Amino acid sequence: MSLFGAPQSDFDSDKPGTPSATPQVAKPALSKNSPATIIARGVRLEGEFKSQGDVQIEGEVFGTVETSAMLSIGTEAKVKAGVKAANAVIAGEITGNVTITGKLELKSTAKITGEVVCAVIVVEAGAKMQGNINCGSENSVKPASEPVKTEASIPVAVKPAAGADKSEPATVKSS
Amino acid sequence: MNPAYAYIYDDFLTDRRYQDIVAALETRLSSMSLDGKIGRLALFRSAKELVEGFVNQGATNIIIVGNDNTLNKVMWFLPDMPVVVGYIPVAEPADVATLLNVPVGLDACEAIGARLIESLDVGKLGDRYFLTQAVFENTTAKVKVNNTYTLSLIGGGTIRVKNLGSITRGRYTVADARDGRLEITMVPHEPTDISSRLWKRLGRQKLHPTRIQVKEAEIISEQPIDAQADRFVVSGFRFPVSAVPAKLKIITGRMRRLH
Numbered sequence: 459m460s461l462f463g464a465p466q467s468d469f470d471s472d473k474p475g476t477p478s479a480t481p482q483v484a485k486p487a488l489s490k491n492s493p494a495t496i497i498a499r500g501v502r503l504e505g506e507f508k509s510q511g512d513v514q515i516e517g518e519v520f521g522t523v524e525t526s527a528m529l530s531i532g533t534e535a536k537v538k539a540g541v542k543a544a545n546a547v548i549a550g551e552i553t554g555n556v557t558i559t560g561k562l563e564l565k566s567t568a569k570i571t572g573e574v575v576c577a578v579i580v581v582e583a584g585a586k587m588q589g590n591i592n593c594g595s596e597n598s599v600k601p602a603s604e605p606v607k608t609e610a611s612i613p614v615a616v617k618p619a620a621g622a623d624k625s626e627p628a629t630v631k632s633s
Numbered sequence: 634m635n636p637a638y639a640y641i642y643d644d645f646l647t648d649r650r651y652q653d654i655v656a657a658l659e660t661r662l663s664s665m666s667l668d669g670k671i672g673r674l675a676l677f678r679s680a681k682e683l684v685e686g687f688v689n690q691g692a693t694n695i696i697i698v699g700n701d702n703t704l705n706k707v708m709w710f711l712p713d714m715p716v717v718v719g720y721i722p723v724a725e726p727a728d729v730a731t732l733l734n735v736p737v738g739l740d741a742c743e744a745i746g747a748r749l750i751e752s753l754d755v756g757k758l759g760d761r762y763f764l765t766q767a768v769f770e771n772t773t774a775k776v777k778v779n780n781t782y783t784l785s786l787i788g789g790g791t792i793r794v795k796n797l798g799s800i801t802r803g804r805y806t807v808a809d810a811r812d813g814r815l816e817i818t819m820v821p822h823e824p825t826d827i828s829s830r831l832w833k834r835l836g837r838q839k840l841h842p843t844r845i846q847v848k849e850a851e852i853i854s855e856q857p858i859d860a861q862a863d864r865f866v867v868s869g870f871r872f873p874v875s876a877v878p879a880k881l882k883i884i885t886g887r888m889r890r891l892h
Binding site: 494495498500503504506507514517518 | 783843846
């Protein structure tokens with residue numbers, strides 16, 4: 459892809475934050491061979507966006523976002539859209555349904571309002587979620603027609619990261 | 634004289650300071666049996682008619698002698714001609730020569746002689762071809778892709794539609810002219826407040842341009858805007874852009890062949 463062997467992409471998809479809650483699970487890396495799409499800060503995307511390669515969002519998105527590769531949503535991103543991806547690292551704000559066929563990683567700054575469907579989930583302390591979660595079940599790779607509702611009063615505790623403050627466990631609340 | 638070769642000289646080469654290099658070029662090309670007919674661009678002479686004349690006389694290799702601006706003067710029509718294009722840069726700017734890995738000056742003759750030909754995509758802005766990029770500066774225009782989504786710069790900025798890797802702040806950015814796609818980058822206006830400038834100076838604020846790859850798109854503006862395709866200015870409200878795959882046969886340098 460590159461003309462002179464120059465790096466294909468130099469963006470940092472993995473912002474430094476608290477260490478991963480489940481260190482034994484490898485963090486999905488952006489694939490090197492596919493072109494990356496970046497929606498940067500100061501840019502608004504409206505409509506149905508589909509991609510075969512990695513997608514990084516730092517700006518505003520309204521509509522739907524779909525990729526068969528890695529989706530990375532930055533801390534300042536504002537996404538009011540349905541989101542589908544193979545794997546995702548989310549550090550920003552999403553209002554809409556999130557469907558991840560592989561691993562979903564929520565950073566401490568993440569805020570999701572909507573239904574979440576994924577195969578594997580990693581949640582850092584401080585991440586906020588409002589909505590239904592369908593994770594790890596057989597139906598989780600497809601958008602569930604009748605998602606399993608979590609009890610509003612029962613917080614879903616996620617192991618805090620090694621360096622994270624243990625007095626403040628991450629919680630997942632449903633609306 | 635080799636009838637398959639024709640040379641297009643830019644008019645600035647008539648300047649006395651280029652006489653030595655031009656004479657040396659002609660001697661070197663002659664020694665390689667690559668000497669051909671010579672046409673000179675001039676203010677009121679049609680470059681297209683000049684090239685068409687050479688093609689009608691049997692030239693199959695059109696070699697542009699000058700700099701990037703010379704190349705720009707002929708690139709808008711050359712992809713439609715049944716010729717192989719060569720480039721001998723003898724003066725700056727010669728950024729395209731760098732992209733093609735063709736050395737500047739006399740050594741470019743070796744690249745012409747080696748005749749390593751690549752088929753490159755060209756971009757199209759409206760009905761005008763461009764090799765490197767089309768630039769829309771200081772605009773609030775939107776980019777509409779496949780009628781499915783639009784991208785807009787919230788506070789305005791610069792939109793670049795790149796075909797062949799082009800230059801941003803002295804560094805080459807990547808845009809492969811063999812993938813049948815254009816790379817669109819959108820850079821918002823830089824924030825002018827003190828804190829943003831301070832963070833930037835400290836290197837803490839990493840700004841990456843928006844980047845997408847498309848086969849075709851449309852740049853739409855409510856106000857009339859200027860677009861520079863290979864530094865040639867076009868004005869309008871709507872600019873369809875597309876990649877035309879493998880449209881231009883061009884002689885490249887040896888090292889580029891390796892990538």
